[in-house]
Amino acid sequence: MPLALLALAIGAFGIGTTEFVIVGLLPEVAADFAVSVPTAGLLVTGYALGVLIGAPIMTVLGTKVSRKHMLMLLMGLFVIGNIVSATAPFFGLMLIGRVVAAFAHGAFFGIGAVVAAELVAPQKKAAAISMMFTGLTVANLIGVPLGTFVGQSAGWRVTFLIVAALGVVGLAGVVLLVPNIPKREGVHLRNELAVFGDAQVLLAMAMTVLGFGGVFAAITYLAPMMTHVTGYTDAAVSYLLVIFGLGMVLGNLIGGRYADRALMPMLFATLGSLAVVLALFTLTAQNKVAAAVTIFLIGALGFATVPPLQKRVLDQASGAPTLASAVNIGAFNLGNALAAWLGGLVIAAGLGYTSANGVGAILTISALFLALVSAALDKRRGQRRGTDRAGSVD
Structure with a gap:
């Protein structure tokens, strides 16, 4: 399998971690911002809606950009969203940070799946797609439990800063390993x-x-x-x-x-x-x-x-x-x-x-x-x- 799939999997790992780790940290976030746990739950709902709405919007905006450059922009957006969440002084700004990160989620997986499929022979396309999604599954196996532990021990903001750092690693991987596949003509x-x-x-x-x-x-x-x-x-x-x-x-x-x-x-x-x-x-x-x-x-x-x-x-x-x-x-x-x-x-x-x-x-x-x-x-x-x-x- 091409090394580019590793870069996509790293990005998927960071995205999967930030999506689900909030569930284990809702009590800490709610206490920090002095809001109820159900109100803090909007960070979960807002993220899901951000993925649903952001996927087509970001993909349409990226139709004039090569897929590699779009993946780079999306990982950059993901990093910014998590930094905003980690440093937010009030709840509303953290919610905005979550939505910003979510806007990168759908388009990254959507475009990443297309890129993964194009990197391999036709008979190996599903295996290549699953390799990218392995990052998401491993995030639930390792990233979310560790992120929850760190957030409960050192503070939830530390968790989101670490996730942002993972985004930087994923961005570097895309820059160095993902080929600049020409867009299909027409x-x-x-x-x-x-x-x-x-x-x-x-x-x-x-x-x-x-x-x-x-x-x-x-x-x-x-x-x-x-x-x-x-x-x-x-x-x-x-x-x-x-x-x-x-x-x-x-x-x-x-x-x-x-x-x-x-x-x-x-x-x-x-x-x-x-x-x-x-x-x-x-x-x-x-x-x-x-x-x-x-x-x-x-x-x-x-x-x-x-x-x-x-x-x-x-x-x-x-x-x-x-x-x-x-x-x-x-x-x-x-x-x-x-x-x-x-x-x-x-x-x-x-x-x-x-x-x-x-x-x-x-x-x-x-x-x-x-x-x-x-x-x-x-x-x-x-x-x-x-x-x-x-x-x-x-």
Whole structure:
């Protein structure tokens, strides 16, 4: 694999750390700014919305810039956002810093996925994409727990300064290692927007929202589920998140490897298995060992869908993939927000913490249905092309 993928993975590690580390530091941030924890939670919501909105905006603004230079600008923006967050004298300015960093998130992963795919042979594209996303999964395994520990020990501002330093390392990696791939001739904003008229592109993005959202319907409420239902202590939740992170890393690598060989069968297998595991989580949550195994499987199966989903979008929008790729990163975050909201609704309705697992299973089954529809459309298009060729020969 090219060294440029290492630079992209380092950038992904920093972005993944800053996205999720805030969850473990909300009490400290809230106390420092004298706001409530729910108010401090706006730092999570604001970041998610920043990714969703920023991905298409930053990608459109970068249509006249080479992808390498755009990646450099995005990492610079990420560094600035985290420095603003780390040094903010009042809560509102920290929220602005979070949104600024989030604006870099979607476009970096979207453009980075396109660059990663172009650096390797066609049969290795999904593996290259998964290599970049490995930085995100390792961030959840190592960066977030360490960042939380540092923030609780030395102050949350130190954590964000360290993340900004990681951004500088990622920027240096892009400068030194990522080649300046020439932009494809004849691809303009009009072409980039036109791909959203393709049913297959929209189906792929809908699969991203529903399939990946299923994971976060359960994981968002993992802490109260494990402490109130399974019987784990509050301290043990951190170890369970590490188990989830291990599953993420393994699943991401497996998804990248096998999606290059058989993309749609890989999606059928992972989405179907994930739906079953989520449905069973209501039962396995009653036992500590079974719950830990289930959490690992949710991480593995959930992130095994990431490379094939991203590659599916790239394949279907092959004529102008950059904007579609970035918007699909926003779709992952939209799925997270939607699933967390729906899971919260059923819990608030008095159905219990495990009811969110059922929501996740339903979302994932819906994604599997869309995958089957997409495959049927592929088959129909193939048959139509075959008929057209036969007619032209005659």
